[in-house]
Amino acid sequence: MNITATIGALLLGLAIAAQAHADTSPTATLDAFYAASAGSNQSAFIAQLTEDAVLLGVDGGERLQGEALRDYVSKSFGSESATATNGNSWGYHSSDRHIRLSADGTVAWFDESLQHEQLGAGRASGVLVANGGNWKIAQYNRTVPLPGVAVASPAGAAAPAAAAAAAVPAAGPKKSGCMQLRHKTNSKGGC
Numbered sequence: 001m002n003i004t005a006t007i008g009a010l011l012l013g014l015a016i017a018a019q020a021h022a023d024t025s026p027t028a029t030l031d032a033f034y035a036a037s038a039g040s041n042q043s044a045f046i047a048q049l050t051e052d053a054v055l056l057g058v059d060g061g062e063r064l065q066g067e068a069l070r071d072y073v074s075k076s077f078g079s080e081s082a083t084a085t086n087g088n089s090w091g092y093h094s095s096d097r098h099i100r101l102s103a104d105g106t107v108a109w110f111d112e113s114l115q116h117e118q119l120g121a122g123r124a125s126g127v128l129v130a131n132g133g134n135w136k137i138a139q140y141n142r143t144v145p146l147p148g149v150a151v152a153s154p155a156g157a158a159a160p161a162a163a164a165a166a167a168v169p170a171a172g173p174k175k176s177g178c179m180q181l182r183h184k185t186n187s188k189g190g191c
Contacts (some may be wrong), residue, residue, distance in 0.1 A: 029137065049136060
């Protein structure tokens, strides 16, 4: 076998290995998740999830896990009401994704900005786990950003900035000859 054939075989092997790795990366799993959701492909969507995956939706009380999540997906993908109003309400795609891997490479945390043709911007974050060479989504949290909206404090509670300001006494002018706390006695000197 000549050197050119050996190098060619080596490069082909590396290309195949790189493609196999790319197909099972956290990024590939998330992309497949969004492609399946946009196409209402229930089996492909569920294939991206762990058995006990948790989905936290934009509704404050929406927390679905395991079988309840699969039932919800089955009903939602078959529902014509969601698609009749908004097009495919699951049709998000990532516009800015950040992924961080655990030291042993078996857990990935992600956060990303999402875009939807009709619904606009969104955000998502979650956790993926490596399982038998494949990455699966263990937790997925989708949110809708509220730009420029101040969050109201509960009635009777001080706003966070006001509470922080009230906790720090106003600094008055220092008296002449006033020194900070002494190191050994913790008493003020010359005030």
